[in-house]
Amino acid sequence: MSTDLNASFNEQFMNINTKLKKRFLRKPNISEATNEFIALAIQCEYSEQPTFAGHCYIGAAKCEASVGNFLGEAEYLVTAARQFMKAEKKLRSLKFCSPDRENLEAAIGCFTQALTKYPERSSIRLSLLSELAADLVTLNLKCEAISYYEQALALVQDPTMRIIFVKNYINLLIDCGKYDIALEKANELIDSNVDLPEDVLAEIQLSRILLSLYMDPKSDAKVESLKQLFTDILNDDDSDAIPFNVDLRLKLQSAILSHVSRDAQALARAACALRPALAPAQQDLLAMLHHAATRNGNY
Numbered sequence: 001m002s003t004d005l006n007a008s009f010n011e012q013f014m015n016i017n018t019k020l021k022k023r024f025l026r027k028p029n030i031s032e033a034t035n036e037f038i039a040l041a042i043q044c045e046y047s048e049q050p051t052f053a054g055h056c057y058i059g060a061a062k063c064e065a066s067v068g069n070f071l072g073e074a075e076y077l078v079t080a081a082r083q084f085m086k087a088e089k090k091l092r093s094l095k096f097c098s099p100d101r102e103n104l105e106a107a108i109g110c111f112t113q114a115l116t117k118y119p120e121r122s123s124i125r126l127s128l129l130s131e132l133a134a135d136l137v138t139l140n141l142k143c144e145a146i147s148y149y150e151q152a153l154a155l156v157q158d159p160t161m162r163i164i165f166v167k168n169y170i171n172l173l174i175d176c177g178k179y180d181i182a183l184e185k186a187n188e189l190i191d192s193n194v195d196l197p198e199d200v201l202a203e204i205q206l207s208r209i210l211l212s213l214y215m216d217p218k219s220d221a222k223v224e225s226l227k228q229l230f231t232d233i234l235n236d237d238d239s240d241a242i243p244f245n246v247d248l249r250l251k252l253q254s255a256i257l258s259h260v261s262r263d264a265q266a267l268a269r270a271a272c273a274l275r276p277a278l279a280p281a282q283q284d285l286l287a288m289l290h291h292a293a294t295r296n297g298n299y
Helices: 005-021 030-046 050-066 070-093 102-115 122-138 143-151 159-173 177-193 198-215 224-234 246-261 263-276 282-294
Strands: none
Touching: 005 050, 005 177, 030 050, 030 070, 030 122, 050 070, 070 102, 070 122, 102 122, 102 159, 122 143, 143 159, 143 263, 159 177, 159 198, 159 282, 177 198, 198 224, 198 246, 198 282, 224 246, 246 263, 246 282
């Protein structure tokens, strides 16, 4: 490309489109146009211009759609989406955000359009939805990621993968402040009696305890398994549902009793001791519980 990359790109892009639109051609050479779009896209990629590359891949996708090659169209739409997402991440790394979110919206649009080209229960749909959700989380757009994560979760068939998806989904809900839904989903996972790995079970049970403390639901509003969880911890009862070591149990007891007694200082000490044992989403939840207690004195 020339020194004036923008002008060079526009010229080459328009030249390819012009070839397709020439009326004297009964059948434009779609294959040739596709190859030219791809060649220009690769040129843009090498020049670190992902936005231009994205537009070229969209051009290639339209060519494939015009001859009924919908899987080829989907492939180029996904490639375009990844280029637009790369451009968005690049802008954010430079601390620059467009209020119109042109690259981000283009990426989401391409992903969404590509999804329509695959069967409803396709593993490729699961992969693309997961990728889009992960990209949005990386861009700290976690609340936007939730809907795509939910769609992906609905497609997960493998039991082990589903457990990981649900655990991550609960953490995402916590990050977005959707505490009631997070607690509901955590309760559902525990009450489903699925055989959870010990580390996952421990993380989910910790989340249930902290969510319950933060939202402070009335005892009679808690599901039975959650009531039993609190009872077993406070009474030092052994249970397969509580995979905590003695040290963690004691710290949880302190946090729970401090909260119940409305002792802000004791809760602050308990929170400080408990924090290292928690996952990031749980640490944020504990910090909010601590902040609320500190702000209100003895509540």
